[in-house]
Amino acid sequence: MKKVKYYYDSENLAYRKIVTKKRKRFGYIALFLLSSGLFGVLGFVVLLNTPFFETPKDRLQAREIENLKLRYSILNKKMDQIDEVLEHVEERDNNLYRVYFNTSAIPEEQRKAGFGGVNRYKDLEGYNNSELVTNTTKRVDMLSKQLAIQSKSLDEILKLAKEKEKLLSAIPAIQPVKNEQLKQMASGFGYRSDPFTKVRKFHAGMDFTAKSGTPIYATGDGVVDRADNTASGYGNHIVIRHGFGYETLYAHLSKYKVRAGQRVKRGDVIGYVGSTGRSEAPHLHYEVHKNGEVVNPLNFYYGNISAAEFVVISKLANQENQSLD
Structure with missing residues (x-):
């Protein structure tokens, strides 16, 4: 049975029955339904971003992402080691080999020059781990360029060494009669x-x-x-x-x-x-x-x-x- 509500009329000193208009009643109902729907949607979104509702595919992808992050971290550490070794090779190249063969050193700005012009890494932007992937890719490209320059330099040094050997053999260096x-x-x-x-x-x-x-x-x-x-x-x-x-x-x-x-x-x-x-x-x-x-x-x-x-x-x-x- 529906409850009947009353209010006290202080002017007439009597209790009077509360009568709710139908339009207002429907407004309350609509407001309740709308708020319930919004709350439900919000709750659903929150639940989707918690591990509670993760599917096996989501878990697999999450593990793969963490594994990729780990691999990128290991790759960067290896590139640190390569950087160090390459730096020593470049130093010997400039200050030993090229000095011995009396040829000019390769300028540091040429060895360390970046890639100008168009953004080569635009396709890697806009993702959750874009910075990690972009920075690692840049380092790989830089190392590749430095290695190419050093390889070309060593080819030149080898050629100079062969010429130097020929020169030393060609110089008249002994008496013609013992x-x-x-x-x-x-x-x-x-x-x-x-x-x-x-x-x-x-x-x-x-x-x-x-x-x-x-x-x-x-x-x-x-x-x-x-x-x-x-x-x-x-x-x-x-x-x-x-x-x-x-x-x-x-x-x-x-x-x-x-x-x-x-x-x-x-x-x-x-x-x-x-x-x-x-x-x-x-x-x-x-x-x-x-x-x-x-x-x-x-x-x-x-x-x-x-x-x-x-x-x-x-x-x-x-x-x-x-x-x-």
Whole structure:
């Protein structure tokens, strides 16, 4: 049975029945239903964001996301280690390898330069973990670029090393006649008295006195350019082109052991001492040319003689005596 409600009328001193209008009643009902619906929707949304109503698929995705976060964290730690190793390699590259081969260092701004222009990572934005994924991707790209630059640099260093090895092998670095087979250092580089005219003139090489038939050695790696007697005054002679601007000449030979076009190594026997051409006695006239200019051969005998032997030869070579050719 429906309850009847009353209110007290103070003016008439009596209780009167409360009569609710139908429109107002429907308004209360509608308000109740609307508030109930809103509360229900709000409660449903809240419940959806709690683990209480997670489906197995939601749980699987959540585990995968946490696993990905962990993997990204491990990847960043590994990149920290790679960064450290690469930094040491770059330091050695700039301050050791490139210094040794006398080439300019790679500027730091070139090694560490980013990627300008269009945003390369726009597709990674707008997600819950966008910052983590974007930063990691940027680091991977930077490392890839730095490794590419370093790889190219090491290729260049390798090329320089090979060229340096060839250069060291090509430089005329030994005496063309061994000390134990020498009679004496007859004449050095510079102005000397001509043995035939007795006139003081420039002597473009060094004369090594030795018995006829004494072996003559190539003083550096190279290719025999000439082995003939067509040059006036030199008699039987050999010219070796060593590359890098170096060339050596061996004159007054009794016979050859090489031919034009033949490749020789430092220390190979190329001929034998004689007295052919414009020569006063058996000896080897030896010249060194650098970029087309004659230079003092004395400056190149560091490959097979001691410091004491060099001092003796230097004193003899610097005496202004008479040459043998």
